[in-house]
Amino acid sequence: MDIRRAEEKDMERINELLVQVCLVHHMGRPDLFQGNHNRKYTDEQLRDIIHDDGRPIFVAVDEQDGVLGYAFCIFRQYLNDNILTDIKTLYIDDLCVDEAARGQHIGRQLYEAVLSFAKESGCYNVTLNVWSCNEAAMKFYEKCGLKPQKVGMETIL
Secondary structure (H helix, E strand, O other): OEEEEOOHHHHHHHHHHHHHHHHHHHHHOOOOOOOOOOOOOOHHHHHHHHOOOOOOEEEEEOOOOOEEEEEEEEEEEOOOOOOOOOOEEEEEEEEEEOHHHOOOOHHHHHHHHHHHHHHHOOOOEEEEOOOOOOHHHHHHHHHOOOOOOOOOOOOOO
16 A cells, blocks of 8 residues: 555545545534535546645555545644744645545554654644544544544534
8 A cells, every 4th residue: 555645547536435424424414414425526626626735635545556545634824823823734624544445554544644744844733623423533533642622512503
């Protein structure tokens, strides 16, 4: 297995994984997420992101260069903010391993590659959000050593 930056040739497979993520979220929160096999991005949006160095996507690929998982990332930095420091953060917007390939430590290797990239890029930290209904993801991130930074709360009316 290898981890590299995503390329346009990976789009079809990334789209399949984006549908898997959408369905996980729909199962946990059908009141918020549509369950009709939608994707988070159009092909045009995904193509633009692939070419945006401020939003790197990493893919884990097998020996035949087939995509097994991905990590969508975004650089964030709030320069000269009134209350926040100027630290540079790499935010993991989405991390997914194909449900058929889970349990092979692919997610952990993707996460470790993101950490290395963030360090090389001069980031202070790596952050992400996880839906509380996605218990498997929460356990995975805890095993990777992540700790809560903030908590989002709601009241449904």
